[in-house]
Amino acid sequence: MENEYYVCTGCGLLCDDIEVELVDGKVSKVNNACLKGVARLKECERPAECRIDDAPASLEDAIIEAARILKEADSPVIFGMGNSTSQAQKNAIEVAKKTDAYFDDTSSFCQGPVVEAILENKIRTCTLDEVRDKADIIVYWGADPSNSHPRHLSKYTYFPRGKERQRGWEEDRTAICIDVRKSDTATICGDKFYQIPPQADEELLNAIANGLSGKVPKVSFGMGPKKILELANMLKKAEFGVICVGLGLVYSLEEIEPLVRLMDKLNEVSNFHLIPMVGQYNMRGSNHNLYEETGYINRVKFTGNDVEHGAHCSVVELLRTRTVDAALIIGSDPMSSLPGSIAKELLDIPVITIDPCNTLTSRKAKVSIPTATAGSECGGTAVRMDGVEVEFKAMTETDRMCDAEILERIMGEL
Amino acid sequence: MGFGQFLKAPEYDIKIITYRDIFQSTALESSGCGDEYAERSAVILLDKGDLKKMVLKDGRKAVLKNNFGRVVVHLRPSGYEEGHEGIGYMTNSPWSNALVSSETGGSGVPKFKMIIASISDAKDEKVTSFDV
Numbered sequence: 001m002e003n004e005y006y007v008c009t010g011c012g013l014l015c016d017d018i019e020v021e022l023v024d025g026k027v028s029k030v031n032n033a034c035l036k037g038v039a040r041l042k043e044c045e046r047p048a049e050c051r052i053d054d055a056p057a058s059l060e061d062a063i064i065e066a067a068r069i070l071k072e073a074d075s076p077v078i079f080g081m082g083n084s085t086s087q088a089q090k091n092a093i094e095v096a097k098k099t100d101a102y103f104d105d106t107s108s109f110c111q112g113p114v115v116e117a118i119l120e121n122k123i124r125t126c127t128l129d130e131v132r133d134k135a136d137i138i139v140y141w142g143a144d145p146s147n148s149h150p151r152h153l154s155k156y157t158y159f160p161r162g163k164e165r166q167r168g169w170e171e172d173r174t175a176i177c178i179d180v181r182k183s184d185t186a187t188i189c190g191d192k193f194y195q196i197p198p199q200a201d202e203e204l205l206n207a208i209a210n211g212l213s214g215k216v217p218k219v220s221f222g223m224g225p226k227k228i229l230e231l232a233n234m235l236k237k238a239e240f241g242v243i244c245v246g247l248g249l250v251y252s253l254e255e256i257e258p259l260v261r262l263m264d265k266l267n268e269v270s271n272f273h274l275i276p277m278v279g280q281y282n283m284r285g286s287n288h289n290l291y292e293e294t295g296y297i298n299r300v301k302f303t304g305n306d307v308e309h310g311a312h313c314s315v316v317e318l319l320r321t322r323t324v325d326a327a328l329i330i331g332s333d334p335m336s337s338l339p340g341s342i343a344k345e346l347l348d349i350p351v352i353t354i355d356p357c358n359t360l361t362s363r364k365a366k367v368s369i370p371t372a373t374a375g376s377e378c379g380g381t382a383v384r385m386d387g388v389e390v391e392f393k394a395m396t397e398t399d400r401m402c403d404a405e406i407l408e409r410i411m412g413e414l
Numbered sequence: 415m416g417f418g419q420f421l422k423a424p425e426y427d428i429k430i431i432t433y434r435d436i437f438q439s440t441a442l443e444s445s446g447c448g449d450e451y452a453e454r455s456a457v458i459l460l461d462k463g464d465l466k467k468m469v470l471k472d473g474r475k476a477v478l479k480n481n482f483g484r485v486v487v488h489l490r491p492s493g494y495e496e497g498h499e500g501i502g503y504m505t506n507s508p509w510s511n512a513l514v515s516s517e518t519g520g521s522g523v524p525k526f527k528m529i530i531a532s533i534s535d536a537k538d539e540k541v542t543s544f545d546v
Contacts, residue, residue, distance in 0.1 A: 035437070036436060038440075039440045039441075039443035039444045044444060045445035045448055046447055108522055147434040147435055148434040148439070180431060181431065181498070181503065182494060183433065198429065198527070251525070251528075311521055312520070312522075317522045320516055333446055336507070338524070339526075340482070340512035341482045341515075342516050357446070358445070358446075358447055359447065360544055363447070
C-alpha cells in the first residue's frame, strides 16, 4: 500500500512528507515532522470556545455579532492571516473591502520588506527545491533555523543530497552563519560562524560589498579586513548561493536597501539568491494575495474603490495612535506578539477572534469564534516561504468550520 | 523578616536580545496560555560574569523594567562559552514584548531585538503572569 503524505502547517517551510496515525478520528501520531509541527498538527491543549462577552454562544450568534461590530465600526482593522488558508485570506480581503477596513498582517512587523522586494523583482530569489539540488553556499543571516524551522537544513539546504550536490554537506556544501549570538545553527556552521555586535548588520553588508568591489573592507567592531575578505571570497566563488534572511537581519536594518545593494553586487560577480525565513505557514500567501488585489503586500486601507497604503496603515501604528475602533483578528495572537504597550490598546475596542486555539487575544475578545486547524482539520492552499504554492488536505474530520467558511458567513451577514 | 527586605535591590542596565527556542515554540503551539509556555518564556539568560557582578543567583528571579513595562522572570546563566557582558537573552514572548518600546518613529516596526531595561533581584516577587 502506498503511503499517504500530508503537509505540515507548523511554519513557512510547509513540509510535505508528513505521515499521521489516527485514533478515534484524531491525530495520535505524527511522523517526519519536527517538534513544533507535531504540536501544531495535534489538537491544541486549550481549543477556542465560541463566546460573546465571555459567555458561551452559538456559532450563528457569534457570526451575526461579529458582522454587527464590523458594520457599526467607523475604522475597523482586519489583522493576522499568517496562519490562514489562502482562500480565507481572499475572503478577509473581501470583508475589508465591504467594511472600508484597514488590512494588515504579521509581515508588517517582520519579513514584509524582504517579500516586497522579491515581489517587485528588486531581489533575486529561488525555490527551496533549487537550493536542495544546486546550492553550494548557504548563508543564514540573523536566522537560527535549528530552532525556528528545524527541518530547513536537513530537508533543503545543508544536509540533503541534491541533483548537482550528490556529496551533500561533507564535500559539496558550505553553510555560513552571521548572527549576534552563537545559536544552534551557528554551532553547525563551525568555523564559518561570523559573530557581529547587535545592530552591526548594515555595516557588515556594506563591508562585504566593498570587499567584492576590490576595496579594503572595514568595520568598527572586531572583525578584521582579512576575515571579511575571506567571507566575501567564499560568496564570490559560489556556483549557486543563497542567503536565508532571518528576523535578526530584518530588524537590524532601517531600510532594505543595503541588503538589495549587496545582492546586486553578489550577482555582478557570482550567482546569488535570497529566501526570507517566513515564520507562519501562510504569511507569504497573505502578501501575495493582497499584492494581486491592490499592488501592496500589507498595510492598506480600503475606502470604496480606493486603496490607501503606508506605515500609518500598519497594525502597530493604528493601535499606537488609537485610529481603529474595532478589530477582526484571524489566526493570530497580537496580545502575545506585539509590544505590550501597543497590544493593550486592543483592550479598549471590540475584538473578534477567529482561531482554533484559546489565545491571550481570544480571551480578551468580545467575540471568539473557534475554527478548524488548517492542515490537520481543513485543507486549502498556502504559499511556502520561497513563494511556491502548496496544496494541502485535511487529515481528520471535524465539526468545526474552516476559517474561509467563517469569513464567508460573516461576509454574508454584511 | 530580615533587614534586607527594606533595602532597594541594586539595579543594573542591560540590553536584551530576543531569540527563538524550539521547545518554547512547541509549547506555544500546544497552548499559549499554558504553564509550560510560561515556564519556558519568563526567563532571562545572563552572562556568568554579569550574574556575579550584579550579585544575582541562578535559580532566583529578576525584575526587568523600563518606561514601557515591568516583568518578573526567572534568572539563569546562558552557558555560552563566549562572554556577553551587559547583554541578556530572552525568547520572544509576552514577557520580552512587555519591555519593547512603543516608539517606532512612525515605521510600524517596533524594536523587538533591542530592548534596554534595568535588572534587579526580584526578592520574593512572583513571576509575572499574563494568563488572566
